[in-house]
Structures are given as C-alpha cells and as structure tokens.
Amino acid sequence: MTRALIGLACVLALAATAASAATVPHGPVSINLPADGFAFKPGPGANAANSYCLSCHSAAYVTTQPKLTRAQWNAEVVKMRNVYGATFPDDQVTVLADYLTAQYGKP
Amino acid sequence: MQLARRHFLAAAGSAATLALLPRRGGAQTIHLPFENGERPVVAFPQKRPLLLLTPRPPQLETPFAVFDNGVVTANDAFFVRWHEAQIPEKVDATTHRIAVTGAVNRALSLSLDDLAGMETIEYLAVNQCSGNGRGLSSPRVAGGQWENGAMGNARWTGVRLRDVLDRAGLKPSAKQVQFNGLDGPVLPSTPPFRKSLDLAVAQADDVMIAYAMNDAPLPLLNGYPVRLIVPGWYSTYWVKMLAAVTVLDHVDDNFWMKSAYRIPDTPDNSVVPGATGFPTIPINRMRVRSFITNFADSATLQAGPQTVRGIAFDGGSGIARVELSSDGGTTWLDAALEQDYGNYSFRRWNATFDAKPGLRALAVRATANDGAIQTPKAGWNPSGYLRNVIETYAVTVQ
Structure with missing residues (x-):
C-alpha cells in the first residue's frame, strides 16, 4: 500500500468520526487561460477557416481529429452551421469542406 | 515502479x-x-x-x-x-449564487453560506467523460480524441440536491431538473450548455451540489465554486460553476439533451458502423471498466512472479470481481480487491502472476455487483461513447 493510500485511509477513518475537513470556499479565484497557440495550415480556404472556425474554438479541434473523408468533413461543417450556430454563408460550406479535406482529410 | x-x-x-x-x-x-x-x-x-x-x-x-x-x-x-469558450476566468465564491426557479413554490437564490447551513454529505466518486477512450474507437469517429485519461476519482463534499429542491418546494407539474453553469457560448446563436435529469434521478439520496474536491476548493477549471455531482453517471451531467437549477414541467428539448450526448437505444447501446435511423436515448450510467496502472502497453517485465495492480469501477453498483489474464483472455485468475471506498469510487486491485519469457498479452476484466462484465469485443456507436472493452496490454517478459 502506498503512503498516499495510507494517508487517504487515515483521512477517511477520521471522517467516520468527525466532520469533514472541507468547508465552503469564500472569495475570488482568478486565472489567466493561456493563448491558443494552435493554427490552421496555409492553403486554399485557410482564410475561411480562420474567419469562421476560430471565433468559437481552437484549430486543435480540427488538427486532433483522425483523417476524415470529404463527406465526414462536410457533415462537420454543416453541423457547425446548422446545430452550433456558426454564421458563415452557404457558399462557404464547400470552401471549408474542401480545405479541411485537403489539409486534414483522406480521399 | x-x-x-x-x-x-x-x-x-x-x-x-x-x-x-x-x-x-x-x-x-x-x-x-x-x-x-x-x-x-x-x-x-x-x-x-x-x-x-x-x-x-x-x-x-x-x-x-x-x-x-x-x-x-x-x-x-x-x-x-469544457464545451463552450466563454468561461469566466474570475469567480467569487462569496458573491456566487445558485438560482433555483421554475416549477417551484419558492424561488431561491442560494449563497455558499446557505449551503454551509445545510446537511453535509460526502463520498468518493469517479467522474468520467462520456467519450473517454473515443480515440480508440474502431472505426474512428469525430469528437474529442481522448485516450483513457478523461476520468478521475475524488472525494466530493457538499449538500444533497434533493434538500435544495425540498427547500424550494416542487410543484406537482415538475418533470425534470435543468442545470446551467456560468460558462456560455461565444455566439448568441450557439445553444448554451444545459443538462437535465429526470426528477427521480435528481431526487436520489446522493446527487450532490459539491463545494469541495479532495477536501479543497474545486480548481476553477473543474467548476469552482460549486458543481453538480451525479455519481455513477457520465460527467456530462456534472455541470460546473453551477449557477442555475431550473425545475421544468416538461422533458428538456434543448440541444444538449435532445441531440447531443445520446446513445443508441439498441441492445448493448451499440450499432453497426455506418448505421442510421436507430432510436436514441440520453447517455446515463457508466459502464464497468478496469485498467492496469503500474505499467502500460509495450512494457518490458522481468521473468518470475510479477505484481500487477490497477483500478476498476462501474456506474454505482460497485466492483464484485477483477480477473487478470496473462494469455490474452484464455485463462483468468482472480485479483485481490483492495480497500472499498464505496460503490462510486475506483476500486484498487492487485494480482501476482508468474511471468514466463516471451511476448505476453495481459488482460484485465471486471465484473460489477449488478452482474455486468467487460467483454473482449468493443461495441461501437457514432459518438464514441460508453467504451468499456477489456483492456489488453502486450508486454515483453525477459
């Protein structure tokens, strides 16, 4: 048994007979989230990706996906507009799906 | 180690x-x-x-x-x-309030000190993302590409949600309870992240509004100052920075309940890859899982007696049995279950096997108290949820 586990066992043993050590927190907690740091690859359509995708999420939402087919990327783009409320015009669906397939997709 | x-x-x-x-x-x-x-x-x-x-x-x-x-x-x-990028980077627990409204007799605005005046409950419980292990889906699916580290086990302290609901008084029309945090979407056209539970679940003995995690305030990124704990259920329901509890007189039809976080309503909640048109239900209790923790896939071990240890958990019935195989699942030996920290917690286990030189496929299989057992073949669903296949570790014994 590790030391940490023994320590936890002691905490739990105490808890059986005494009130929890935990109390409600007070006051502010403040953090600074780091800058994004990820970027889309250059290529035809990259401007559209930079304009319409990055307003809501990091490029890492794209770069960490498995290589998707054009049909799959197209479905993702349509979902972003119809379900998640992205505001790009109709003619950008093809531009974005082509870009994502060329840079992050498979045939 | x-x-x-x-x-x-x-x-x-x-x-x-x-x-x-x-x-x-x-x-x-x-x-x-x-x-x-x-x-x-x-x-x-x-x-x-x-x-x-x-x-x-x-x-x-x-x-x-x-x-x-x-x-x-x-x-x-x-x-x-997190789901949406408008996340407060500063939260003041002293001024934070939880608004309890909707189909209630008395709307409430609860401070943390109000919670401190209520009965305290605490327990250990696993918090696991619905999509934990999604990156291992075969065929792959789009979504957050986790391996198996989108989970954790903590000791949560707080008050019963039911006690809060009782204080507000439910109207007879109450059907579900909806939860909303301080976070929000970037665009006004994006559906804000809200999750709901049926009344029977929300009124369970152990659903908690937690203000402490392992005896400390929650890290801001885990929901400071309060989050919902729905033990045994996937963490999509564990709303962070909880700011609103709304009692609904209908089944929630917001996007995050109606369209997202749904699983096939089929045997084993699984479908053939590419299938469409099947009915779905909201994801709910976690599946039984087990892992080796003291070495990973591709490890090299010395020949002779080797101690293997790890964790197991399920959706709240507790772990009945953990077995280890050193021949890829043909034969199994019982592992020793270590201290029991409650049915919602990780259960640690250990086993010793005689490592014979060569390539060995170690596998671990857990059985829950409700009879559920891990299986060798992974189910599949389009969102990559519910992963609980038997984990196998290819090791070289020298």
Missing part, C-alpha cells in the same frame, strides 16, 4: 503541432496510440502538466500513470473538459 510507457516521450519540435507552439518550447509531447495523437504536455492554471487536447475551450487529459498514485486523483491532475 517499472513504468515503460505506451506513450513515448519526444522532445519539443519533433511534432508538427509543437512547431506551431514556439512559446511552449521545451514542452514534452506525448503520442497517444492513434492517428493525430500528438499531445503537448502543458500546465494550465491550478494544474500540473497535462495532455493538451484543445486549449480553447480547454480540454486536458490526465496522464495515465497518475492513476497508479492511489485511489484518488489529485485536483491538479484531474482532467478538464
């Missing part, structure tokens, strides 16, 4: 991702065992270095070796997952 890693560590700059992150020079990258599995290891505020899935909104995976450290997962190692 011998810890040969499935994830080999590489220097900064060797991964395409890191080439875009010059200010993170010197950071390590861990390669998860699937395509596009490179993850920079980055320390976010109040967190030790974790696997960075996405920075905005933040999604951080716990390095798997952490789960060998004990039954609880340290707050600074606990995974992080």
Whole structure:
C-alpha cells in the first residue's frame, strides 16, 4: 500500500468520526487561460477557416481529429452551421469542406 | 515502479503541432496510440502538466500513470473538459449564487453560506467523460480524441440536491431538473450548455451540489465554486460553476439533451458502423471498466512472479470481481480487491502472476455487483461513447 493510500485511509477513518475537513470556499479565484497557440495550415480556404472556425474554438479541434473523408468533413461543417450556430454563408460550406479535406482529410 | 510507457516521450519540435507552439518550447509531447495523437504536455492554471487536447475551450487529459498514485486523483491532475469558450476566468465564491426557479413554490437564490447551513454529505466518486477512450474507437469517429485519461476519482463534499429542491418546494407539474453553469457560448446563436435529469434521478439520496474536491476548493477549471455531482453517471451531467437549477414541467428539448450526448437505444447501446435511423436515448450510467496502472502497453517485465495492480469501477453498483489474464483472455485468475471506498469510487486491485519469457498479452476484466462484465469485443456507436472493452496490454517478459 502506498503512503498516499495510507494517508487517504487515515483521512477517511477520521471522517467516520468527525466532520469533514472541507468547508465552503469564500472569495475570488482568478486565472489567466493561456493563448491558443494552435493554427490552421496555409492553403486554399485557410482564410475561411480562420474567419469562421476560430471565433468559437481552437484549430486543435480540427488538427486532433483522425483523417476524415470529404463527406465526414462536410457533415462537420454543416453541423457547425446548422446545430452550433456558426454564421458563415452557404457558399462557404464547400470552401471549408474542401480545405479541411485537403489539409486534414483522406480521399 | 517499472513504468515503460505506451506513450513515448519526444522532445519539443519533433511534432508538427509543437512547431506551431514556439512559446511552449521545451514542452514534452506525448503520442497517444492513434492517428493525430500528438499531445503537448502543458500546465494550465491550478494544474500540473497535462495532455493538451484543445486549449480553447480547454480540454486536458490526465496522464495515465497518475492513476497508479492511489485511489484518488489529485485536483491538479484531474482532467478538464469544457464545451463552450466563454468561461469566466474570475469567480467569487462569496458573491456566487445558485438560482433555483421554475416549477417551484419558492424561488431561491442560494449563497455558499446557505449551503454551509445545510446537511453535509460526502463520498468518493469517479467522474468520467462520456467519450473517454473515443480515440480508440474502431472505426474512428469525430469528437474529442481522448485516450483513457478523461476520468478521475475524488472525494466530493457538499449538500444533497434533493434538500435544495425540498427547500424550494416542487410543484406537482415538475418533470425534470435543468442545470446551467456560468460558462456560455461565444455566439448568441450557439445553444448554451444545459443538462437535465429526470426528477427521480435528481431526487436520489446522493446527487450532490459539491463545494469541495479532495477536501479543497474545486480548481476553477473543474467548476469552482460549486458543481453538480451525479455519481455513477457520465460527467456530462456534472455541470460546473453551477449557477442555475431550473425545475421544468416538461422533458428538456434543448440541444444538449435532445441531440447531443445520446446513445443508441439498441441492445448493448451499440450499432453497426455506418448505421442510421436507430432510436436514441440520453447517455446515463457508466459502464464497468478496469485498467492496469503500474505499467502500460509495450512494457518490458522481468521473468518470475510479477505484481500487477490497477483500478476498476462501474456506474454505482460497485466492483464484485477483477480477473487478470496473462494469455490474452484464455485463462483468468482472480485479483485481490483492495480497500472499498464505496460503490462510486475506483476500486484498487492487485494480482501476482508468474511471468514466463516471451511476448505476453495481459488482460484485465471486471465484473460489477449488478452482474455486468467487460467483454473482449468493443461495441461501437457514432459518438464514441460508453467504451468499456477489456483492456489488453502486450508486454515483453525477459
């Protein structure tokens, strides 16, 4: 048994007979989230990706996906507009799906 | 402890991702065992270095070796997952209020001190993302590409949701309870993240509004100052920075209930890849799972008696049995279950087997008290939820 586990066992043993050590927190907690740091690859359509995708999420939402087919990327783009409320015009669906397939997709 | 890693560590700059992150020079990258599995290891505020899935909104995976450290997962190692990027970077617990409204007799505005005046409950419980292990789906599916580190086990302290609902008084028309946090979407056209539970679930003995995690305030990225705890259920319901509890007189039809986080309403909640048109239901209780924690896939072990240890958990019935196989699942031996911290907690286990030289496939299989047992073949669903296949570890015994 590790030391940490023994320590936890002691905490739990105490808890059986005494009130929890935990109390409600007070006051502010403040953090600074780091800058994004990820970027889309250059290529035809990259401007559209930079304009319409990055307003809501990091490029890492794209770069960490498995290589998707054009049909799959197209479905993702349509979902972003119809379900998640992205505001790009109709003619950008093809531009974005082509870009994502060329840079992050498979045939 | 011998810890040969499935994830080999590489220097900064060797991964395409890191080439875009010059200010993170010197950071390590861990390669998860699937395509596009490179993850920079980055320390976010109040967190030790974790696997960075996405920075905005933040999604951080716990390095798997952490789960060998004990039954609880340290707050600074606990995974992080947000849905929408408007996340307050400053939250004041003193002025924070939880609004209880809707189909109630008395609308409430509860402060943290109000919670302090109510009966305290606490227990250990596993918090696991619905999509934990999604990156291992075969065929792959789109979504957050976690390996298995989108989970953790903590000791939660707080008050019963039911006591809060009782104080407000439910109207006879009450059907579901909806939860909303301080976070929100960037665009007004994006559906805000809200989750709901049926009244019977919301009124259970153990659903909690938690203000402490492992006897400390919650890290901001885990929901400071209060979050909902729905023990045994996937963490999509564990709403962070809880600010509103709304009693509904109807079944919630918001996007995050009606369209997202749904599983096939089929046997085993599984479908054939490519299937469409099947009925779905909201995801709910977690499946039984077990893992080895003291070494990873591709480890090298010495011949002779070897002690293997790990964790198991399920959706709240508790762990009845854990078995280890050293021949890929043909024969099994019973592992010893270690101290019981309650049915919602990780249950640690250990077993010793006689390691014979050569390539060996170790496998671990858990059975829950409700009779559910892990199976060798992974089910599949389009969202990559519910993963609980028997984990197998290829090891070399010298």
